[in-house]
Amino acid sequence: MLALSLLALSLFPYAFGIPDAHSAHTTTHRIHARNIVAQNQVNDTYDFVIVGGGTAGLVLASRLSEDSNTTVLVLEAGDTGDAVAGTIDTPGDAYYQSLLNSGYDWAYPLVAQPQANNRALTWARGKLLGGSSAINGMYYVRPSQIEVDAWANLMTSTDPAATSKWGWDSFYAAMKKSETFNAPSGSIESAANIEFSPSSHGTSGPIHAGYPGYILPIVGSWIPTLAAVGVTESPDAYGGQGWGSFIATSSINSANWTRSYARSGYIDPLPPRSNLQLLPNATVTRLIFGNGTASNNLTATAVEYASSKTAAKKTVNVRKEVLLAGGTIGSPQILMVSGVGPKDVLTAAGVQVLSELPGVGQHLQDHLSTGLVYKTTSQTAASMHTANNFGSVSGGSAAFLSFVNSATAYVNLTTLLGNSAQSFQSSVLGAIDSSATSLSPSQDSTVLAGYKAIYNVSAQQFLSSPVGHIEILLSLTGTPIAGDQIIAVQVGLQHPFSQGQITIKSPDVFDYPTIDPRYLTHSADVQILREGLKFARLVAQTAPLNQTLTGEVSPGSTVNSDADWEAWLANSVGTEFHPSGSCAMLPLNQGGVVDSELKVYGLANVRVIDASAFPVQFAAHLEAPIYGLAEQAANLIRAFYNAEAPAPTTSSSAPAAATQTPAQHSGTIGLRDGRWELMGSIVTLVVLAASTLL
Numbered sequence: 001m002l003a004l005s006l007l008a009l010s011l012f013p014y015a016f017g018i019p020d021a022h023s024a025h026t027t028t029h030r031i032h033a034r035n036i037v038a039q040n041q042v043n044d045t046y047d048f049v050i051v052g053g054g055t056a057g058l059v060l061a062s063r064l065s066e067d068s069n070t071t072v073l074v075l076e077a078g079d080t081g082d083a084v085a086g087t088i089d090t091p092g093d094a095y096y097q098s099l100l101n102s103g104y105d106w107a108y109p110l111v112a113q114p115q116a117n118n119r120a121l122t123w124a125r126g127k128l129l130g131g132s133s134a135i136n137g138m139y140y141v142r143p144s145q146i147e148v149d150a151w152a153n154l155m156t157s158t159d160p161a162a163t164s165k166w167g168w169d170s171f172y173a174a175m176k177k178s179e180t181f182n183a184p185s186g187s188i189e190s191a192a193n194i195e196f197s198p199s200s201h202g203t204s205g206p207i208h209a210g211y212p213g214y215i216l217p218i219v220g221s222w223i224p225t226l227a228a229v230g231v232t233e234s235p236d237a238y239g240g241q242g243w244g245s246f247i248a249t250s251s252i253n254s255a256n257w258t259r260s261y262a263r264s265g266y267i268d269p270l271p272p273r274s275n276l277q278l279l280p281n282a283t284v285t286r287l288i289f290g291n292g293t294a295s296n297n298l299t300a301t302a303v304e305y306a307s308s309k310t311a312a313k314k315t316v317n318v319r320k321e322v323l324l325a326g327g328t329i330g331s332p333q334i335l336m337v338s339g340v341g342p343k344d345v346l347t348a349a350g351v352q353v354l355s356e357l358p359g360v361g362q363h364l365q366d367h368l369s370t371g372l373v374y375k376t377t378s379q380t381a382a383s384m385h386t387a388n389n390f391g392s393v394s395g396g397s398a399a400f401l402s403f404v405n406s407a408t409a410y411v412n413l414t415t416l417l418g419n420s421a422q423s424f425q426s427s428v429l430g431a432i433d434s435s436a437t438s439l440s441p442s443q444d445s446t447v448l449a450g451y452k453a454i455y456n457v458s459a460q461q462f463l464s465s466p467v468g469h470i471e472i473l474l475s476l477t478g479t480p481i482a483g484d485q486i487i488a489v490q491v492g493l494q495h496p497f498s499q500g501q502i503t504i505k506s507p508d509v510f511d512y513p514t515i516d517p518r519y520l521t522h523s524a525d526v527q528i529l530r531e532g533l534k535f536a537r538l539v540a541q542t543a544p545l546n547q548t549l550t551g552e553v554s555p556g557s558t559v560n561s562d563a564d565w566e567a568w569l570a571n572s573v574g575t576e577f578h579p580s581g582s583c584a585m586l587p588l589n590q591g592g593v594v595d596s597e598l599k600v601y602g603l604a605n606v607r608v609i610d611a612s613a614f615p616v617q618f619a620a621h622l623e624a625p626i627y628g629l630a631e632q633a634a635n636l637i638r639a640f641y642n643a644e645a646p647a648p649t650t651s652s653s654a655p656a657a658a659t660q661t662p663a664q665h666s667g668t669i670g671l672r673d674g675r676w677e678l679m680g681s682i683v684t685l686v687v688l689a690a691s692t693l694l
């Protein structure tokens with residue numbers, strides 16, 4: 001059903017765009033194509049070979065090549081994206097002309113999920129320069145300090161300095177380093193009840209984040225409605241307290257309302273760099289390890305790649321390190337086909353075990369989402385889109401197209417469960433050992449210890465804290481199936497107790513791996529999601545939001561009891577697009593794959609730097625933390641090789657800083673605008689497809 005509805009989205013026959021943006025974009029790429037090379041321009045050897053030119057990979061490429069003495073090659077499986085530049089750049093196209101299910105989407109199939117009605121779900125992932133940041137919802141949210149510190153604390157037993165690398169202060173600085181914040185105009189700020197603190201944002205980083213150019217009036221009802229149901233507004237959601245309700249920023253450049261993503265931020269604005277090359281259409285097939293190194297200290301000497309399953313394989317030599325940035329699926333898959341991973345998995349797939357590492361592909365976690373749909377009398381992004389009346393909105397089409405759903409709330413367990421929150425927490429904590437035994441997909445003792453460590457953090461430190469367990473998000477983008485005059489209140493589970501795994505089927509990287517997130521296998525996840533859905537219905541029934549809603553389309557009045565909700569959610573949940581954890585940063589004796597320097601255990605010179613490294617899930621969408629992870633990784637790598645590491649929050653080296661100053665931005669934001677949200681609406685399609693078509 002997910003596949004069907006996403007297909008419907010991508011085939012939706014709207015073809016609006018911004019002519020100016022299209023032509024400007026072409027120019028941009030012609031200018032900046034210099035670092036993108038063809039196979040015959042590739043040198044024999046590089047200091048760093050980066051595997052995957054996605055969100056994290058391009059940050060690393062940009063930062064490491066700031067040092068002119070360091071040579072860097074990026075191998076990216078997908079194409080450049082130039083042929084669809086206008087679609088990538090136009091934020092509204094993420095809804096109405098999506099690249100999902102095109103050749104730019106891996107569209108990885110999942111194993112049928114028994115707790116989700118055995119549906120054939122799919123994980124979208126970007127397959128092009130920029131990776132998932134080129135196709136995502138641009139929704140830009142940070143995790144909170146409690147979550148980030150909990151992650152760092154998982155590593156202090158093996159590295160007392162872990163806090164200085166991944167604790168809040170460092171990680172916050174790294175996230176800020178990647179950001180240029182665009183403040184809202186006064187009219188947008190008041191119309192949407194936006195609260196923000198400029199000091200919590202970056203001022204000169206490559207990725208632009210800000211508020212849209214037009215706010216639909218219904219967004220103004222969000223903050224007071226949430227307050228009426230006991231969820232207070234966060235005065236500063238980006239400074240470590242990302243809970244409560246708030247109006248989120250999006251990764252959009254307000255100078256021209258274009259998507260700001262890893263390629264446009266970190267690569268295109270670079271001056272000529274003879275030490276940096278990016279090779280598209282290059283799928284890494286395996287890492288090659290040198291002979292004569294101890295089996296607990298394998299050294300990668302080369303990387304093998306090919307343009308297709310049948311094409312001849314090429315190799316490129318590595319002087320310093322291989323940096324895996326293939327994403328939550330790609331990175332563990334590459335390790336496994338290279339002989340690094342769980343022995344049973346590798347042996348079954350016919351891969352010789354070179355370095356046994358039980359945690360590779362384990363501890364897989366994702367946010368699950370679904371939503372309630374209501375008819376509305378108010379203006380929606382979809383209704384404006386269909387009427388094509390962008391020009392009637394002050395600010396015009398460009399500002400309108402900047403619209404991304406932005407009203408959100410991260411709701412804690414006390415709000416969801418009231419007096420039962422404490423007993424719920426006790427029972428989850430009491431089930432830790434039995435859950436590990438019955439629910440962990442691997443019974444390796446170290447992986448079980450990791451399952452428990454992750455579970456314990458969530459149960460001990462998150463359930464009783466202000467951290468949100470459910471994200472509630474207002475989606476105004478409509479769907480081709482349910483029409484334009486609808487809104488959705490979406491609900492996403494943020495800290496799952498269910499953990500899954502990724503395994504390989506064969507030694508050939510072109511064969512997709514087996515992905516089994518084991519959604520909702522832990523009953524706590526079902527209960528939290530169910531209570532989140534009930535809470536979302538309460539939100540929709542509360543003033544002032546309820547004043548423009550005229551009836552629940554889905555699930556509708558027949559769904560009321562706990563059993564009803566559980567049956568309904570099993571048939572409607574889908575990914576919120578945030579899988580992580582498959583090469584988790586954890587101690588080796590807890591099934592860890594990378595240490596606190598992101599180095600793979602047992603390998604001398606390979607790191608994993610992407611969403612797979614996060615050991616716990618955050619109540620946040622992942623792009624902002626991934627930019628922070630990659631910025632901090634570049635700091636650590638440069639510090640390791642060069643005592644003159646860049647200052648943590650330097651601006652002179654930020655590629656985008658020279659082209660745009662914050663002051664210039666505020667001039668352009670005076671336009672009024674409208675805004676949609678991104679990710680949620682895709683899930684909405686699923687809901688509608690499931691509930692209104694069947």
Ligand SMILES: Cc1cc2nc3c(=O)[nH]c(=O)nc-3n(C[C@H](O)[C@H](O)[C@H](O)COP(=O)(O)OP(=O)(O)OC[C@H]3O[C@@H](n4cnc5c(N)ncnc54)[C@H](O)[C@@H]3O)c2cc1C
Nearest residue numbers: 052054055056077131132136137138139284330611621623
């Ligand atoms: C549809 C969608 C919507 C989303 N919406 C949001 C949102 O609104 N806000 C938000 O914060 N997050 C969102 N996310 C999540 C976020 O975009 C991702 O978590 C993040 O971009 C992942 O970054 P990464 O570096 O881990 O991997 P990616 O950016 O996916 O990069 C991995 C790269 O590695 C390449 N690769 C893989 N295997 C190989 C190989 N063997 N050889 C060579 N290259 C390889 C891939 O082609 C890709 O370019 C969304 C994701 C998706 C898919």
Ligand SMILES: *[C@@H]1O[C@H](CO)[C@@H](O)[C@H](O)[C@H]1NC(C)=O
Nearest residue numbers: 021024025028089255256258
């Ligand atoms: C948008 O503006 C930025 C900053 O001014 C510029 O670098 C980029 O090329 C522009 N993009 C398009 C598509 O015009």
Ligand SMILES: *[C@@H]1O[C@H](CO)[C@@H](O)[C@H](O)[C@H]1NC(C)=O
Nearest residue numbers: 066067068069070641642644
């Ligand atoms: C680059 O190498 C040259 C020559 O070896 C050296 O003088 C210079 O300091 C190096 N620069 C950096 C940034 O390491």
Ligand SMILES: *[C@@H]1O[C@H](CO)[C@@H](O)[C@H](O)[C@H]1NC(C)=O
Nearest residue numbers: 043046071072274275276277
């Ligand atoms: C490729 O090799 C040439 C010749 O040695 C060198 O000048 C250039 O800097 C190299 N490029 C990269 C990206 O390593």
Ligand SMILES: *[C@@H]1O[C@H](CO)[C@@H](O)[C@H](O)[C@H]1NC(C)=O
Nearest residue numbers: 036037038078079080280281
């Ligand atoms: C990548 O491969 C596709 C499909 O073969 C091709 O159309 C495209 O031109 C290639 N891109 C580059 C940069 O070579």
Ligand SMILES: *[C@@H]1O[C@H](CO)[C@@H](O)[C@H](O)[C@H]1NC(C)=O
Nearest residue numbers: 288289290291292300301302
């Ligand atoms: C390692 O040694 C084997 C056997 O001598 C040889 O076939 C292989 O090419 C060597 N690998 C490397 C990376 O040198």
Ligand SMILES: *[C@@H]1O[C@H](CO)[C@@H](O)[C@H](O)[C@H]1NC(C)=O
Nearest residue numbers: 290293294297298299603604
């Ligand atoms: C691992 O091997 C590399 C060379 O391949 C060597 O430089 C390094 O010292 C070794 N590390 C350990 C801990 O043996």
Ligand SMILES: *[C@@H]1O[C@H](CO)[C@@H](O)[C@H](O)[C@H]1NC(C)=O
Nearest residue numbers: 432452453454456457460461
């Ligand atoms: C669980 O977390 C608590 C505190 O957060 C800690 O004291 C305890 O050691 C942890 N237990 C396990 C099994 O990790």
Ligand SMILES: *[C@@H]1O[C@H](CO)[C@@H](O)[C@H](O)[C@H]1NC(C)=O
Nearest residue numbers: 230231232412414464465466
């Ligand atoms: C949960 O949120 C509510 C309202 O925002 C707040 O009053 C309460 O203290 C929070 N609970 C915890 C445990 O922090």
Ligand SMILES: *[C@@H]1O[C@H](CO)[C@@H](O)[C@H](O)[C@H]1NC(C)=O
Nearest residue numbers: 228541542543544545546547
């Ligand atoms: C809207 O919610 C308020 C309470 O917030 C309630 O009094 C009112 O009856 C509701 N209106 C509708 C139409 O549901």
